[in-house]
Amino acid sequence: MDTFEQLKAPLQAFADERDWDKFHSPKNLSMALSVEASELVECFQWLTEEQSKNLTPEQYQAVIDEMADVQVYLLRLATKLDVNLLQAVEQKMVKNAAKYPVNLVKGSAKKYTEYEQDEKVDDKGQNE
Amino acid sequence: MDTFEQLKAPLQAFADERDWDKFHSPKNLSMALSVEASELVECFQWLTEEQSKNLTPEQYQAVIDEMADVQVYLLRLATKLDVNLLQAVEQKMVKNAAKYPVNLVKGSAKKYTEYEQDEKVDDKGQNE
Amino acid sequence: MDTFEQLKAPLQAFADERDWDKFHSPKNLSMALSVEASELVECFQWLTEEQSKNLTPEQYQAVIDEMADVQVYLLRLATKLDVNLLQAVEQKMVKNAAKYPVNLVKGSAKKYTEYEQDEKVDDKGQNE
Amino acid sequence: MDTFEQLKAPLQAFADERDWDKFHSPKNLSMALSVEASELVECFQWLTEEQSKNLTPEQYQAVIDEMADVQVYLLRLATKLDVNLLQAVEQKMVKNAAKYPVNLVKGSAKKYTEYEQDEKVDDKGQNE
Numbered sequence: 001m002d003t004f005e006q007l008k009a010p011l012q013a014f015a016d017e018r019d020w021d022k023f024h025s026p027k028n029l030s031m032a033l034s035v036e037a038s039e040l041v042e043c044f045q046w047l048t049e050e051q052s053k054n055l056t057p058e059q060y061q062a063v064i065d066e067m068a069d070v071q072v073y074l075l076r077l078a079t080k081l082d083v084n085l086l087q088a089v090e091q092k093m094v095k096n097a098a099k100y101p102v103n104l105v106k107g108s109a110k111k112y113t114e115y116e117q118d119e120k121v122d123d124k125g126q127n128e
Numbered sequence: 129m130d131t132f133e134q135l136k137a138p139l140q141a142f143a144d145e146r147d148w149d150k151f152h153s154p155k156n157l158s159m160a161l162s163v164e165a166s167e168l169v170e171c172f173q174w175l176t177e178e179q180s181k182n183l184t185p186e187q188y189q190a191v192i193d194e195m196a197d198v199q200v201y202l203l204r205l206a207t208k209l210d211v212n213l214l215q216a217v218e219q220k221m222v223k224n225a226a227k228y229p230v231n232l233v234k235g236s237a238k239k240y241t242e243y244e245q246d247e248k249v250d251d252k253g254q255n256e
Numbered sequence: 257m258d259t260f261e262q263l264k265a266p267l268q269a270f271a272d273e274r275d276w277d278k279f280h281s282p283k284n285l286s287m288a289l290s291v292e293a294s295e296l297v298e299c300f301q302w303l304t305e306e307q308s309k310n311l312t313p314e315q316y317q318a319v320i321d322e323m324a325d326v327q328v329y330l331l332r333l334a335t336k337l338d339v340n341l342l343q344a345v346e347q348k349m350v351k352n353a354a355k356y357p358v359n360l361v362k363g364s365a366k367k368y369t370e371y372e373q374d375e376k377v378d379d380k381g382q383n384e
Numbered sequence: 385m386d387t388f389e390q391l392k393a394p395l396q397a398f399a400d401e402r403d404w405d406k407f408h409s410p411k412n413l414s415m416a417l418s419v420e421a422s423e424l425v426e427c428f429q430w431l432t433e434e435q436s437k438n439l440t441p442e443q444y445q446a447v448i449d450e451m452a453d454v455q456v457y458l459l460r461l462a463t464k465l466d467v468n469l470l471q472a473v474e475q476k477m478v479k480n481a482a483k484y485p486v487n488l489v490k491g492s493a494k495k496y497t498e499y500e501q502d503e504k505v506d507d508k509g510q511n512e
Contacts, residue, residue: 003131003214014221018228019235023302026191027172027180030165031301033198034418037158037165038294041425044155045287046279046493049432052155055209063154064211068220070161070202071213074195081183083192085199086131092196093138100146107147109430151430159429162290166422169297173415174365174407176305237302259387259470270477274484275491282447283428283436286421289454293414293421300411308411311465319410320467324476326417326458327469330451337439339448341455342387348452349394356402363403 004085007075015076026080033073040066132213135203143204154208161201168194260341263331271332282336289329296322388469391459399460410464417457424450 015021043063044052055063078085143149171191172180183191206213271277299319300308311319334341399405427447428436439447462469 007214007217010221014224017230018233020233020237022235023237025177025180026183027175027177028301030169030172030180031297031415034162034165034169034422035294035298035301037162037198038291041158041162041287042291044158045284045291047155049153049155052153052158053208055154060209063209064216065220065223067202067205067211067213068216070165070198071217072220074198074202075217077195080181081188081191083195085195086135088192088196089135089199089203092193092200093142095193096142102145105146105148107150109148109151156429159287159425163422163426163429166419169415170419173412173419263470263473266477270480273486274489276489276493278491279493281433281436282439283431283433286425286428286436290418290421290425293418293454297414297418300414303411305409305411308409308414309464311410316465319465320472321476321479323458323461323467323469324472326421326454327473328476330454330458331473333451336437337444337447339451341451342391344448344452345391345455345459348449348456349398351449352398358401361402361404363406365404365407 002084002086004075004078008079011072011075012079024076024080026077029073029077029080033070033077036066036069036073040070130212130214132203132206136207139200139203140207152204152208154205157201157205157208161198161205164194164197164201168198258340258342260331260334264335267328267331268335280332280336282333285329285333285336289326289333292322292325292329296326386468386470388459388462392463395456395459396463408460408464410461413457413461413464417454417461420450420453420457424454 012021015024040063043059043066074085077083078088140149143152168191171187171194202213205211206216268277271280296319299315299322330341333339334344396405399408424447427443427450458469461467462472
């Protein structure tokens with residue numbers, strides 16, 4: 001069964017029991033989601049990249065809890081806007097594959113807009 | 129099947145094909161996730177709460193795409209740190225149920241630390 | 257005297273006394289700044305826009321503290337990267353004035369890229 | 385003259401000319417500020433800490449522009465909520481000096497709550 005769909009109902013029940021549904025407009029949920037994403041960033045902000053790969057058990061549990069909070073608000077937003085997250089990810093992967101062709105981006109972290117610019121420069125070069 | 133687990137392998141393959149895995153330290157992935165969360169916030173920042181519930185088709189598609197991007201980076205982080213997102217959410221829901229008891233928080237959006245303070249004040253009042 | 261410049265030295269001294277300067281790479285400072293920005297968002301996430309204009313004294317002080325934290329990290333980053341914030345704002349205001357011409361954007365919150373598209377459509381229309 | 389105060393009027397005029405003031409509730413401005421903070425994070429997300437200290441001229445200009453955008457929204461919020469940013473920073477620095485005493489935090493990036501806990505443990509140890 002689709003895990004995303006399976007989690008929506010208990011989260012809706014949790015909000016309903018507390019009469020919190022009235023606060024959960026999409027606008028507000030996007031704010032709450034970004035706040036949780038920043039609490040995740042906070043776990044890593046003073047660590048080196050190497051340290052972020054070797055968390056202590058206490059750090060690891062804190063990270064898992066913040067990841068769960070992000071997921072919870074993403075699922076709440078998906079419920080409110082009637083979004084199927086599995087389909088959304090699958091469709092986005094198709095778009096991303098087109099936006100970042102392997103032969104152009106391999107090993108580089110430049111943004112896709114920069115590739116488009118590079119490509120235009122190349123095209124111009126070939127035309128001259 | 130667990131949807132979260134099912135999506136991890138194709139996302140890893142996408143990163144490997146582009147030789148992007150080397151950029152994907154947990155620290156960096158937390159940054160990328162928070163950037164995508166903010167792109168979601170950007171969709172809503174000038175809308176009223178009411179408008180955020182009634183998106184145009186163009187706005188709706190933009191929101192779905194940003195939600196997918198958040199989910200993708202959360203899954204990448206889950207892969208890197210060997211986190212089972214389904215379990216993480218289920219465990220967090222148990223914690224949240226204890227942190228926000230229905231009888232204390234119903235209809236209010238105060239943070240749980242404020243409830244703890246209120247409770248202490250109440251306790252003190254009852255003791256006197 | 258330029259307030260921004262005036263605040264840089266005491267903030268540097270604060271970090272030096274605690275031997276925190278070693279954590280303050282521009283990358284890490286950008287993370288800390290975004291975390292503080294989200295703590296500011298957290299103050300407003302469940303409030304209506306109307307309520308956000310009429311804060312209680314307690315909410316107001318919390319907001320001021322978070323705004324100060326954002327400003328502190330922005331000043332730390334400006335110190336580390338040798339940026340003059342006054343000049344940066346003045347130069348950005350010139351760019352923004354060009355990006356958002358009054359006659360095109362008045363009363364609308366659409367992003368400037370959307371205006372560019374609209375303009376192209378208009379140009380096309382006039383050419384036909 | 386106080387630079388912060390000096391910048392508020394031209395930014396208000398910029399918003400007024402475009403009839404954008406109506407969008408600038410404190411809630412919305414906090415969202416816009418956090419979005420700009422994330423665009424700053426985006427400049428650094430795939431760079432190493434070392435690379436973030438040695439930006440290319442193009443990267444450096446992009447970072448300055450994003451820093452300016454953060455400052456602009458912080459000033460807009462300060463205008464709307466009648467906050468004096470200079471005073472806010474000065475008062476926060478006094479609070480932070482008390483929260484992070486040099487002898488407890490030197491060379492460590494632990495959060496102040498962790499210090500409080502450590503201190504309690506130490507106190508307990510000494511009492512026994």
